[in-house]
Amino acid sequence: MSENGSSANGNGNGEVEFKTEDEALQVLLDGDIDKVMSGLDRIIEAAPSYEKLFMRWQRQHWSTEDFDFTVDAEQWNDPSVMTEEEKKFMLFGFSQFFLGEEKVTVELLPFAIAAPTHEEKAFLTTQISDEAKHMVFFDRFYREVLGMKAADIGAMLATQRPNVNKDWETLFDGILHDCAERLRLDPTDFPALVRGVTVYMIVIEGTLALTGARFIIKALKERDWLPGFVSGFTAVNRDESRHVGFGVKFLADAIKADQANALIIQDTLKECLPIAPLVFAPSWVEDPYSFETPFYHSTEVFAYAMKALSKKLAAMGLDPAMLAGDPA
Numbered sequence: 155m156s157e158n159g160s161s162a163n164g165n166g167n168g169e170v171e172f173k174t175e176d177e178a179l180q181v182l183l184d185g186d187i188d189k190v191m192s193g194l195d196r197i198i199e200a201a202p203s204y205e206k207l208f209m210r211w212q213r214q215h216w217s218t219e220d221f222d223f224t225v226d227a228e229q230w231n232d233p234s235v236m237t238e239e240e241k242k243f244m245l246f247g248f249s250q251f252f253l254g255e256e257k258v259t260v261e262l263l264p265f266a267i268a269a270p271t272h273e274e275k276a277f278l279t280t281q282i283s284d285e286a287k288h289m290v291f292f293d294r295f296y297r298e299v300l301g302m303k304a305a306d307i308g309a310m311l312a313t314q315r316p317n318v319n320k321d322w323e324t325l326f327d328g329i330l331h332d333c334a335e336r337l338r339l340d341p342t343d344f345p346a347l348v349r350g351v352t353v354y355m356i357v358i359e360g361t362l363a364l365t366g367a368r369f370i371i372k373a374l375k376e377r378d379w380l381p382g383f384v385s386g387f388t389a390v391n392r393d394e395s396r397h398v399g400f401g402v403k404f405l406a407d408a409i410k411a412d413q414a415n416a417l418i419i420q421d422t423l424k425e426c427l428p429i430a431p432l433v434f435a436p437s438w439v440e441d442p443y444s445f446e447t448p449f450y451h452s453t454e455v456f457a458y459a460m461k462a463l464s465k466k467l468a469a470m471g472l473d474p475a476m477l478a479g480d481p482a
């Protein structure tokens with residue numbers, strides 16, 4: 155039951171209709187990753203206010219200490235459960251997330267300073283604490299399940315640096331860092347904030363992270379692997395859905411206020427999209443545009459990511475056909 159006493163109704167097509175933004179936000183409390191993903195579609199359609207998103211954050215706290223990693227550690231160390239090839243691929247995915255959480259934690263502060271309203275600032279400060287929590291969650295997972303040792307979080311991150319690919323570095327160390335740096339130098343630069351939110355909430359979180367997480371969690375659940383991690387990572391991604399909800403609303407409002415912002419979003423997507431899909435590819439595959447993993451083929455991931463991005467563009471009032479490139 156939702157907190158305002160009302161409930162969502164089925165429409166007969168297996169989908170759920172939400173009459174209010176409170177009902178749409180209710181999916182953020184769900185423990186099932188596919189429901190979290192389909193719920194995000196409703197959230198971006200309902201476009202909850204920043205205040206509503208803030209209230210949801212208040213009611214949705216979880217702790218990195220909530221999860222029991224005993225079974226996870228046993229499975230990770232049992233060669234009859236997981237092969238070396240499966241573990242190698244999983245470690246690639248985990249490390250890109252772990253280092254990604256660190257980058258989005260430290261780069262978000264200039265966004266909060268540059269946000270024009272106090273409602274936006276209040277939400278973005280909740281997001282900084284979320285991202286820090288995600289980074290700490292991964293650090294605990296690396297120590298207690300993967301058995302890695304390091305003096306502190308920074309040292310642990312350094313041990314995993316060789317696992318990220320060069321396109322991850324271009325996106326996070328290059329483009330995202332540049333967005334944050336421009337906002338740090340001039341917090342009044344609103345076009346820079348539009349570009350930054352497009353890179354951060356739409357490309358990194360809404361297109362890459364939620365897609366990657368969905369495939370990882372699905373593969374683990376199908377095999378009954380790493381139950382503590384699955385519970386924690388699902389909580390991480392409920393937070394991510396809330397962050398993407400903020401980004402879509404922010405950009406939709408920016409476009410309504412000034413159509414010139416639509417062009418900035420379009421140019422930013424053109425900047426990111428040649429790199430973005432390559433972030434999914436481990437450095438050892440021959441063809442980063444088409445490769446097999448122990449769990450799925452890359453074409454499934456690319457198709458899911460493209461659909462996820464199209465839905466967000468449509469919710470902002472943009473034509474997803476822009477992703478096909480210039481007709482000229």
Ligand SMILES: [Fe+2]
Pocket residue numbers: 255258284285288390394
């Ligand atoms: Fe995160």
Ligand SMILES: [Fe+2]
Pocket residue numbers: 258285359393394397
């Ligand atoms: Fe996030």
